[in-house]
Amino acid sequence: MTLAELSKLLNLSPTTVSRVLSGNSKKYRISAQTVKKVQAAAIEHHFKPNQVAQNLRLKRTNTIGLVIPDISNPFFANLASKIEYELRKRGKLVLLCDTNEDTDLETETLSLMMSRKVDGLLIAPVGLSSDHLNNLKELPTVLIDRYYKNLSIPYVSTNNYEGAYQATKYLIERNHKKISCLQGLTNTISNAERVRGFNQAIADFNISTKDIKIIGSDFSLENGYKSANEILSNEDMPTAFFALGNQIAFGALKAIKEKDLIVPDDISLISFDEQPYFELIVPSITTIKQPTEQIGQLATEMLFDIIDKKDVKSQLILAKMIERNSVISI
């Protein structure tokens, strides 16, 4: 059923029917009787305006593109969940893309989203280069979790530097001097900033760098496992691991377990990314909790501000340490 058909049935013009159905009957002084008739007929015939036609006409799709590197990573799943909720509240639907940490896929995705005329974009981009983002200068966009310092596109993210510094300081204050940092995807700003925070703390507290290692190549469990295994196979073992992501921490846990070592007695562990499970396992894991909820909420608000032509300011939100039982003083 189309608007034209419905209006024919009612012996009214499409114009009038459209006006009633889009809630503009007051504005155009449509008679109460007509309004009632139209509304009744719409319900009776289950008429819903074709959004595709509406979108074409109005040049607005009420759709926001959400581009995420890995939706099966709990951190991003939680973020997506929050964002979806916020957008829904504002009457928008989410067009989702999982780029699988692949820059080419991301580039292609962005082009797709643009030709689909999404009203805005929320992206956690891949890669240290932002070239592929240049094309969307005109499209309201907010970067989430990952960003580019010198780019004009606004972002909302955790203060990864500060969070990592805090974690490292925490280890150092407990006399850990041999620390291995299990890093994630090296070409992401989140990883780079965490590493920077780690290194800065090491430097500030005059820790000898000869016992400091930074190893790893992505945020997966497998990579955490592999990295930790490599470290643990050396004779000279560290006294603490700093995992730069929740999946990495779980991978490290697996490696530690296989070597029959005990956390924290044999080796301490602190991790980025809070996980409900971290509280529940034995030992419970000390973490740096990212403010996922706030990121989702703020990013959505900012996106709508941009759409409304208001000014916005990028934000780095402080992470919070949650102290548990996976780190001991030595």
Add this chain to the structure above:
Amino acid sequence: MTLAELSKLLNLSPTTVSRVLSGNSKKYRISAQTVKKVQAAAIEHHFKPNQVAQNLRLKRTNTIGLVIPDISNPFFANLASKIEYELRKRGKLVLLCDTNEDTDLETETLSLMMSRKVDGLLIAPVGLSSDHLNNLKELPTVLIDRYYKNLSIPYVSTNNYEGAYQATKYLIERNHKKISCLQGLTNTISNAERVRGFNQAIADFNISTKDIKIIGSDFSLENGYKSANEILSNEDMPTAFFALGNQIAFGALKAIKEKDLIVPDDISLISFDEQPYFELIVPSITTIKQPTEQIGQLATEMLFDIIDKKDVKSQLILAKMIERNSVISI
């Protein structure tokens, strides 16, 4: 830049340009020279056809609606990830909705998706009633994870009955006779089928039902915690928990830990839903692994078969037990 503008620039008709750009130059015998000219101009001016206009004209959006009750639940996040990948391979984009286990929201969502003219729908529906699904009789739809036996809409799901039976049998064979089943959302078929499998095993092996308990109301961690707590507060404790979902299992773990009990020495635990973490924690958790990958893949294939007017058959895929260290013989 629109097609009309581009064609004016080229001194060609929109038709010709459209034909070249949609790869039909052969079919319409457009001259090689024209083809080259058009392609070059399209690239030069970054022209991408407006999908909204295309969709309206072609009555096809290359968009599939994915309706999920809780994307932050790792089981659904994994499923969504797999599905998104499969759809992308076939050139479709995903319109995502998290219904938050709310029937009203789901009903509204479905209506939204329909007026957006998605080409098909993949839904893990909420509720034991399927009334709200009746409206989409004409829209290609496949139900995932949750389904309705007497409905004509095809589905792909785990064989939950069989999986739960298997788990319960496993406990019984290890002499557990006091078992508490920690259930999820009662008005979902997955939960109902798991409970049915549980009860059937109890009956088949002549276990006295006086020591059998079934408790709980949803698939959340909180509910698992609450349920387990309630059970553990009784004097007469069970010897084993059967958690009907991964989050429930983690909640139970939390309750067990707080009572200073040890798994499996004090109480055994087996859970539905495999989780990477289940392998890594101490003790590792014995689970019934749902075939998430297969569900995602099969559901996508079926959806495309329906779109192509082929016949499809609903499928229940067997779950696989993964034996670990959270259950002992007593």
Add this chain to the structure above:
DNA sequence: ATGAAAGCGCTAACAC
């Protein structure tokens, strides 16, 4: 208080 007509950007039937 209501309607006629144009047009959003695209494709396809039909013409030449």
Add this chain to the structure above:
DNA sequence: GTGTTAGCGCTTTCAT
């Protein structure tokens, strides 16, 4: 080998 034209279903300007 290429162009003209109509139309997908809606909203809105302008007219009455």
